[in-house]
Amino acid sequence: MGSTGTRPGRWPVPALVWLVALLWLVLFPRPPGQHGAMPLHGTRAWLSERWRDAGRARVEARLEAAGWHLRAGAGVRVWYPDGEAASAATAGAMLERLLPEVRAMLGAPGPAGAVVVLHPSPGDLARGVGQGAGFDAAGTYHRGVIRLVSAAFWTGGGPDPALAACCVGPAAHELAHWVADVVSRGNLPRWFSEGVAQWVEARLAGGLGPPARPAAGRAYSVLALHWAFGRLPDQDLAYYQAWQFVELLAAAGGPEAVGEVLFRLGRGEPLDRAVAASAGVSFRELERRWRQSVMAGNPWTVQN
Numbered sequence: 001m002g003s004t005g006t007r008p009g010r011w012p013v014p015a016l017v018w019l020v021a022l023l024w025l026v027l028f029p030r031p032p033g034q035h036g037a038m039p040l041h042g043t044r045a046w047l048s049e050r051w052r053d054a055g056r057a058r059v060e061a062r063l064e065a066a067g068w069h070l071r072a073g074a075g076v077r078v079w080y081p082d083g084e085a086a087s088a089a090t091a092g093a094m095l096e097r098l099l100p101e102v103r104a105m106l107g108a109p110g111p112a113g114a115v116v117v118l119h120p121s122p123g124d125l126a127r128g129v130g131q132g133a134g135f136d137a138a139g140t141y142h143r144g145v146i147r148l149v150s151a152a153f154w155t156g157g158g159p160d161p162a163l164a165a166c167c168v169g170p171a172a173h174e175l176a177h178w179v180a181d182v183v184s185r186g187n188l189p190r191w192f193s194e195g196v197a198q199w200v201e202a203r204l205a206g207g208l209g210p211p212a213r214p215a216a217g218r219a220y221s222v223l224a225l226h227w228a229f230g231r232l233p234d235q236d237l238a239y240y241q242a243w244q245f246v247e248l249l250a251a252a253g254g255p256e257a258v259g260e261v262l263f264r265l266g267r268g269e270p271l272d273r274a275v276a277a278s279a280g281v282s283f284r285e286l287e288r289r290w291r292q293s294v295m296a297g298n299p300w301t302v303q304n
């Protein structure tokens with residue numbers, strides 16, 4: 001219509017930058033030490049849940065279009081490709097047994113409807129999450145979707161339910177990520193989620209632990225863990241610290257403190273306040289014990 005300015009149909013760049021910055025500030029959980037409830041918690045939680053639901057719906061639609069099959073059981077939906085029906089039955093039964101146990105550990109009566117994608121190999125799983133050949137994981141959790149490598153890959157075996165024993169750890173770990181995400185309404189720093197998942201995994205998989213114990217005398221700061229968990233150069237140390245924190249939280253406030261922290265995060269409380277209210281000691285005090293334990297190189301422990 002002869003007007004000047006930005007072209008119709010395009011947002012001006014500064015507006016987009018501000019929008020992205022605002023979304024990031026609103027969606028990303030705040031680090032411990034910043035007191036006060038999350039700003040706009042209801043909006044943030046709602047956006048986070050829509051983001052998760054949309055991701056899950058997109059993955060399910062793609063799998064269906066690609067001809068994958070669905071085994072819908074009690075509380076768990078397992079997607080699997082041709083040739084994996086027996087493994088899907090084994091995995092489905094195992095996941096249905098584990099889910100109530102994970103929920104009980106985290107004090108969460110819900111949720112149900114976990115979406116699990118069963119991959120024939122770690123390479124197939126890596127491709128499923130858009131990663132290259134160097135990505136090697138037995139399980140992942142992202143935006144409402146759990147991905148696991150089929151038990152048959154590890155054992156080379158058939159549908160014997162005993163073969164699933166190899167996969168209890170990764171399944172419990174990823175289910176815990178999902179339950180924690182739902183209960184906290186996305187107000188969950190990644191490092192704390194990894195601590196919770198390892199804490200659950202260690203108990204439900206019979207005390208399995210990572211292969212290497214990090215050397216004593218080193219520890220990442222809580223801010224480094226909060227802002228850069230996945231990019232820290234020593235991932236063994238980062239995971240070890242995350243687990244140690246949840247172990248100390250459970251030791252201070254009892255095992256139910258872990259679920260209570262998640263519940264409080266879901267109400268918009270910042271992590272330090274949720275931890276203090278659930279554990280009965282201040283975040284600063286727990287952080288002090290944590291640092292001491294990590295610097296001493298204390299072993300991976302299962303205390304309760």
Ligand SMILES: [Zn+2]
Pocket residue numbers: 173177193194197
């Ligand atoms: Zn994890």
